[in-house]
Structures are given as C-alpha cells and as structure tokens.
Amino acid sequence: MSDVLELVDVSVVREGRALVDDVSWSVKEGERWVILGPNGAGKTTLLNIASSYLFPSTGTATILGDRLGAVDVFELRPRIGIAGVALAEKLPRTQTVLETVLTAAYGMTASWHESYESVDEERALAFLDRLGMSDYLDRRFGTLSEGERKRTMIARAMMTDPELLLLDEPAAGLDLGGREDLVRRLGRLARDPYAPSMVMVTHHVEEIPPGFTHVLMIRQGRVLAAGPVETELTPRNLSVCFGLPLVVERRGDRWTAQGLPLS
C-alpha cells in the first residue's frame, strides 16, 4: 500500500508557539482515519497541511506522492476533497444546492455562466442522492439547515473524484437524528472499496463512523497515539488526550465515552 499522506517531523510555529509539534504520521491508501483531540489541539492545522493550504515550518509533508514545497499545489488540490466550515463559509449563500456541488467540478466556489456537461450534472445528482439531498436541488445553499449544509458539502467534496477526502467536524452542530444519519452515510462511504482514503476530525468518539480503521489522538500539537482504532482507542489514551478520567466502550461497530463521576 502506498502513502496517501506522510508527515515527517512536522511542526507549525506561530508567534513562537508550536501549534503542531514534531508530528510524524502516515495514511496509507484505503485507510480511514479519525483525528481526535480537545479544542485547540491542532486538528484543523493538521488538516490544513493535508489539504496543501498550509506549509509546515519544519519537517516534510508528502501528499499523494508529492512533497509540499516541490509541487504545484494547484495541480494537487483537485485530487483532494475537503468538507469543512472554512470552505462552507466561502460558498455563495444564494447559489442552489445543485450549483454548489457542480461548481466543484470546475474548481470554483461560484458559478460563472459555465455550461455544465451532462456527465457532471449526473455525478452531482448521484452524490446528492447518496447524501439524501435529492429533494433540495433547487434550494439556496444559505437557507439549508446545518445538517443539510454538511451533507451538501460532502457531496461537493466527492465531485472531483478525490483520492483523499478530508472532513473537518462533519457532525458538529447536528441534532441526534442528524448525527446518526450522517454517521450511517459516512459509514457506508467508508466501507465502499472505491471510496477515497479518508481523514475525519472530530471531538466525539460517538461520531466515529463504522468502517473507520485508524485513530490519531493529539493534544497540544503532539501525537499521543496513532494506529488501529481497536488498539489505540483505549480509556487510558482518551483520558490523557482530553485531560480527565474517561471510560470508553465499544458497542457493535460504534463507540461511546463518558467521564467518571466526581468522587
């Protein structure tokens, strides 16, 4: 299996502080990773490197075989799908759901009188259908609920047929039904052998979709644990990661965690 992403001794330093501190981590083809860590741990910073929007201060980052700094990022970026709040905020609120997904095929955020190929439209419709958004095609992106917006963003991220799919807190802000719906859909995607390698950032083990294979735990920019979910998602690792005693349980193919009662 080849490396989809390889970070070696990567640090990101801002104002004299390491936001990401000496991180070495590799994602192999077909793996599905979840990045867990408390607020401010450096999760989004890592995704920004993985998406080629941020260069390490020191160390090397190799994405889809190309080393950051030695590759034209504009050639690399179409190979990476991203769904996250930062991108959602850049998308025009008045654009329809279908246009929001279609524009990804042209590497744009807004439509500019392109004439879309019918094959692109068919792909957009198929992804929107898979994400349960077929009834919203003509709705303005800005009028969508949080859950509908998240599902549209994932459909959009799939449009370019990416080799690497990055999901930044896809279930944040969703109600219980919305979260469970999204986790099931991501679980189906994770199990699809033709789906891209995936990296998903979350704060909650309950949001880990079935089929996700590996976990990276970070705290204060440093890696605490990295490896298969079965061996690394332990009460000890999770407690150190979030800084309080936690129990973690696996039920079927899902996870739950809770704090131990105060004595």
Ligand SMILES: Nc1ncnc2c1ncn2[C@@H]1O[C@H](COP(=O)(O)OP(=O)(O)OP(=O)(O)O)[C@@H](O)[C@H]1O
């Ligand atoms: N440009 C910057 N200059 C200085 N500090 C920054 C900069 N960007 C991010 N940080 C800081 O780096 C740390 C890591 O930020 P990051 O967004 O990666 O964390 P995170 O794990 O994604 O957090 P959250 O779970 O709250 O989204 C935070 O303390 C943040 O304030």
